[in-house]
Amino acid sequence: MTNIVVKIDSSSLSTPEKIEQIAKRIVEEKKLGRNVIAVVPSMELIDDMFLQQAYLLSDKPSKRELHVLDSINAQIASSLLAIAVQKNGFKAISLTGWQAGIQTVESNNNVLIDNINQKFIFERIKKGEIVIIAGSQGIDKKNDILTLGDGGPETIAVAIGAAIQAQRIEIYTNQDGIYTADPNIVKEARKLKQISYDEMLELANLGSQIIHPRAVELAKRYKMPLIVRSSTENAKGTMIKGEVDMEKNLVVRGVAYEADIIRLTVGYDSYEYSSLATIFSTLAQHNIDVDIIVQAVIDGVKPTVSFSIAKGDFAEAIKVLEKNKAALGFSFADFEVGLAKVSIVGSGMVSNPGVAARMFDRLRKENILVKMVSTSEIKVSVVVPQDEMVKAANALHDEFNLVEELVN
Amino acid sequence: MTNIVVKIDSSSLSTPEKIEQIAKRIVEEKKLGRNVIAVVPSMELIDDMFLQQAYLLSDKPSKRELHVLDSINAQIASSLLAIAVQKNGFKAISLTGWQAGIQTVESNNNVLIDNINQKFIFERIKKGEIVIIAGSQGIDKKNDILTLGDGGPETIAVAIGAAIQAQRIEIYTNQDGIYTADPNIVKEARKLKQISYDEMLELANLGSQIIHPRAVELAKRYKMPLIVRSSTENAKGTMIKGEVDMEKNLVVRGVAYEADIIRLTVGYDSYEYSSLATIFSTLAQHNIDVDIIVQAVIDGVKPTVSFSIAKGDFAEAIKVLEKNKAALGFSFADFEVGLAKVSIVGSGMVSNPGVAARMFDRLRKENILVKMVSTSEIKVSVVVPQDEMVKAANALHDEFNLVEELVN
Structure with missing residues (x-):
């Protein structure tokens, strides 16, 4: 069976109604006979209230505990989304980083994905369950929780896609794809059908907020095709991949x-x-x-x-x-x-x-x-x-x- | 070195100021040269907001996800308390149920403690860290999170005490001990110096809200002495143990x-x-x-x-x-x-x-x-x-x- 990984955008988790909508979207994919693994970011509904409480107690909370508190938001989001999926009559379970076998490592103040033990996810999808993973967290060798920071959910989605050999990874966003320019300031901007990893990396670094460069880099390394598409409309998005089809060999792409x-x-x-x-x-x-x-x-x-x-x-x-x-x-x-x-x-x-x-x-x-x-x-x-x-x-x-x- | 287990009461976690107070209390124990393991319940500050959100999405959320959401409150509490302890210049870390090696099992709709792998806690206390455990949760053989329900934190405190051979287990509460009757209705009620497990079991089942019978039962089985005492005052509390000293052999104890x-x-x-x-x-x-x-x-x-x-x-x-x-x-x-x-x-x-x-x-x-x-x-x-x-x-x-x- 085909495995697909879907990275949910945080605006899809901002109200119970939006959670219900995105749950239906996930169910549509499952109905097509696919194994669906969703990766969720932190939800706006809760935001950083736990971190705020930490800073009420100390102006220098330990990094370890900040990681713990930071990891909780997406854990709640994954559970709520699982419940919303169940409401549609499908089996769904939430997984924390460690339950999903995500090993992370800290290096120079950055948290990186070290390894994904795909066995944990395979065990769940074998039972027909839609797996909903709390994005942006994993555990290190000491069993301590580490959060990945900016771009964590996309990066985890790509890493999981590579680990379980997903057919594709979909990045849901509040835009329907990657444009030749920001449609808000360039009226003539058009949606791109395809873009290469390298072009996307340059665009991402240049202020396009849709997908974090670290996720694109990882996708490039594992040659995982990414599809950037709308979380609300069922329109074709933009495919990010190694070589762009040269139907119209434009020098400048964006x-x-x-x-x-x-x-x-x-x-x-x-x-x-x-x-x-x-x-x-x-x-x-x-x-x-x-x-x-x-x-x-x-x-x-x-x-x-x-x-x-x-x-x-x-x-x-x-x-x-x-x-x-x-x-x-x-x-x-x-x-x-x-x-x-x-x-x-x-x-x-x-x-x-x-x-x-x-x-x-x-x-x-x-x-x-x-x-x-x-x-x-x-x-x-x-x-x-x-x-x-x-x-x-x-x-x-x-x-x-x-x-x-x-x-x- | 002596190991002591302290079960925190939820009223000690109801405001940042109270968290600071109870952190100081824990630090006092550590200053006496003891390894301190604190077990925290859910905190009133957050209450059951996540469960409420779950019921906004579905009137029948799966039990598995309710356990996940239910487990989060104490996880936040443990992290915040760890931060408050650090503020006093001591090393402290929070542990979730699985990080603390707590294995749980579901049986007839009840979640029971199956086993505690003491290695996880020993690893941490060896480093001089004050260990703060999210009470009332563990994981089962499938790595699913299970919460213990009523009396979970006390029961986990006793189980951990038995697993690491703690010298004693202190149950912090908003009363300063076990009384011969409820002081709110019986003016002449007096604090008991000691009470036997069996007497406490009868009192607990009869509506005394201080300690859940399942924790007393477990303490009795492992012969772990429990001390019920005030979380705010440093007064001697009531010792719950096997045989009560017969200085004054009263027929009725409460x-x-x-x-x-x-x-x-x-x-x-x-x-x-x-x-x-x-x-x-x-x-x-x-x-x-x-x-x-x-x-x-x-x-x-x-x-x-x-x-x-x-x-x-x-x-x-x-x-x-x-x-x-x-x-x-x-x-x-x-x-x-x-x-x-x-x-x-x-x-x-x-x-x-x-x-x-x-x-x-x-x-x-x-x-x-x-x-x-x-x-x-x-x-x-x-x-x-x-x-x-x-x-x-x-x-x-x-x-x-x-x-x-x-x-x-």
Whole structure:
């Protein structure tokens, strides 16, 4: 029998009515004769009330107990969803991370999936039960509960899919698929039929909130096809897989954007004082995420380095720079707020060297000032004034003919 | 090192401030150099909100999922208490039932403790950690979570105490010990220094809410001494153990009462129709708890049987009797409401045949009508009008000199 893994979105768990709806959706899959394994995230109904109680008791609760409290929300969600499925006359059971055989391991403050003992899930599906797994948790070698943090449920869905050799993994979301751009700002945005893992990784990192990059990375490693689709409508979604069918070999596959970017610049009196390694390792130690980095030289000898950070990290970044000014050796620092990042993504770029130039040309024609540039094999990002973000995204969407992308 | 097991009362978990207080209490025990294992019940802070959500989704959620949802409250409580203990600078960890090695088994709709794998708890206390266990849950052979229901936390505390050979088990409660009668209705009630398992069993079954009989039974089987004491004051409590020291060999050790009793009577036209077995097995099938049973004969040949039930079972009992009238063969049924049960308990009764007579005599002197009587080796219970309950309890407390019981 076919096994399919379905990752539920948290908005489908926000009210009892929505839980009933998503239960019916799961039942539809079961009626088609498939073994269904659903992975649920934390539910908005409960949110982080237990963590709040923890912080009432201590401003420094142990990490171990925070993992315990954090794991509970999805455990409740899985049980409630199991009950809603049963209501439809089907057998369903909830499983916690350890009951589902999910082994996790902590490494550098990140919790990773170490192994999935597929025996536990197979035992349950053999009995015809719809299995509903509390996503985002597992246990370590000491039997301690660890939660995976951001992207945990998708990542567990992929790991389980790989472990039980699922035919496919469906990622339910409040959108009906992956679009060439955000339909909220680019009116002409079209749904993509397919997208490659690498393209999706670039899009995910660029602010598309649908699926966490770690899940896409894992799917890529195990060659597990992912389908991103609506949790409420029964429409075909977008398939994420290794090689995209080349019916229409578009160079650029999508446009992404990210608002609230801040550019910081530090300048040195001479090269001997400047050390990229020192400044960025200092920022990293304080968990400040640096995105684009640009190095320049003023007056022939005075080097500067500019980098972009998210608005939320700004205050901390300024504090770190001030505190470590002497050690970092820079002579001045300034910043620019009100910026945004706009990116084009597409596997076809690798063999199309003119793509970046075409992008800059179009932006120049639109009178949009490019403040910073960053490129990868399959992506070009520019930092522009935030006021111009929407205009830039629409112009690039038009420039690369994404309007014509064939939809299924 | 000495191991002690402490069962926390749910009123100690009702606010963050109370959790802090009880955490300090646990820390005091640890400071004395003991390994402390705390067992927590569900907390009032959360109550049964998850179960309520389950019933929003289905009027018949599966038992399995109800166990899952029911188990979560104490899991949260254990984690929050661990955090509060850490705040005092001590290492503490929460354990769920399965993490604590608690194996449970379901039998006739009751969940029982099958086995405790003490290795799991020993591993943790070896590291100097204060272990806080989510009481009332374990797992069965299929790795499914089962909750123990009423008295679960005390019973788990006793089972763990036996498994790790604890020096003693302390039952924290909102009273400071076991009294000769309920101090709320008998002003002269005194705290007992000691009480035997058997006496406590009779008192527990008779409506004393401090400790569940199943925990006392288990303690008796494993000869584990229990100390019932206040969760807020550091006063000596009452020791429950096998043999009570005979400093003052009182025949009666305590007076208990239970309000809201209803007497049901069914009458048969002749003996050939009457079957005690049939009527009480029918009631038992519908989970109606029958307490005192009295058989009498009217007019020489027409047998009647009266029995007492709790008010909460009344409607269901009437329904069952009506529905099965033909099968049960009785010709009439009546009932009497507004009754209460008052009992005297004491191991000394076994060798004092006149105790019941002395009890009836005193009640007659007080003009209290006795409606039903039931006796055991160490207990005599009478059913009286509820209006007379307090008077009866006080009179019996006086009659058997419980006022003079020595207190520590």
